[in-house]
Amino acid sequence: MSPAYEGWRPNEDGSFTMLFGYMNQNWQQELDVPIGPDNNIEPGGPDQGQPTHFYPRRNPFLFMIRVPKDLGSKELIWTLTTNGKTEHAYASLKNDYMIDNQVISTEVGGDGGSLRDELRTNLPPELKVEGDARRSVRVGEALTLIAFAKDPDNIPARRDGRGASSAAPPNAAAVANLLYRPPSSLVPASGPGLRLSWIVYRGKAATVTFSPDQMKTWTDTRAYANSPWSPPYFIPEPPPDNKWVVQATFQEPGTYVLRAVASDGALFTYDNVTVSVTR
Template identity: 40%
Template sequence: MMLSSMTLSRKYVILGIAVAGLIGSLTSAGAQIQYQTGQNVAPVYEGWMHNDDGSIDMVFGYLNRNWEEVLSVPIGPENNVQPGGPDRGQPTIFVPRRFTQPPGERREQCVFRVRVPAGWGPKQEIAWTLTAHGRTDKAVGTLDPLDEIDTHVIAENRAFTITEGNKPPSIQSLKADPDTVTLPGTVTLTARVTDDGLPKPPAPQPGSGNAGGRGNAAAASSAVAALAFMGDASLDCR
């Protein structure tokens, strides 16, 4: 009888472990579901930055939780920044992850800034409220000292290498054709994008060591992306 009891108990233990493993697998699978459409867009407060004139920029980004769906949320009750809004320069087009983002990063970082005057109180707030697919989310920005950022912090968060003397890329608008447009017409903008070439591309890697082997040099390249911010756009790089 004692042997039978021990065997029965062992069976229950094994069964319990199997059930727990199954539940764990289901939980893990549920956590890894990638929704192509139907999900919300979460606004994100990135932090705040000092300006030379004493004013302050409150910086915001967002996360489109969909892997494929591009959402359009017009300025208004469902896309509203206050105080001073509803329009404070926030986007109305929300895209999924782009090729220019660091690997594993789906959030659109530092998309727009809301400028507040010098003397803005540490407890005063800028709130961005966004509703998508029936869900309302809000990002609230304050001047918490822990939220202060600068260009180096932004670069590090985007997995860029910090190089002394490195300047951000610049864009020069050359012409608009036509000069004026009436919606729903379109306008073609021509611009020149330049960069200082920093950081320098990495040195060629040693070859495999075989006779006649060749080193593998990392190609230095620049990427230009057009982000649909408040309307549809296309990009032709030459």
């Protein structure tokens, strides 16, 4: 498991935003690492909003840390220990680490791996989770989660191809083309189109069930993997009124952070709900 510093962006007030993610080399093993000696960001930590549940493979641009304009040459260091091995991500404001919307889109294979200039002006989805940011529920009871999302500029636009929607399912020839054609970009490609999924950001995901089943937000490139990076996958149309309704059920007591992830295939917007689960 490797924590990743993705880069930084300037803010209008002179401060900076640093972006982080991670790479889990496993395809199946998911890990839980509580905030503390094995999962900390310093200085200023140990808790600076990083996840404690880690899904498989690449999870880029997962959280942000705002740093002051006088940070200078100082570094933030994310330390993560898993399976007995410690890795570090060193975050600084070096010029080479400056990123923009085009870089983010390219890194996630946005718009099918496109390098079109208009992606530099792309706006992230607008996202609103209905209800309180803190909820309570009992073990075994369903918690209803309602989220609204929309793409304010329709960039990148939904279109025919990998990210298309259709009244009819793709025929066998189209599926075979998606499965066996060679990649057209250096990173796994994700089709355009607004989508929203819930994930477990903190807490044991193995004890949480979402209904309906949620599209993956980590880069699973295996065929038929319920992932935007997985062939053959067609991004479904948004629900009526752009209203996503999901139920979460917990099998163990504890405190969980659930995250709504809205994406247009290139940029992401997040909103968290903290859930206290009792018996």
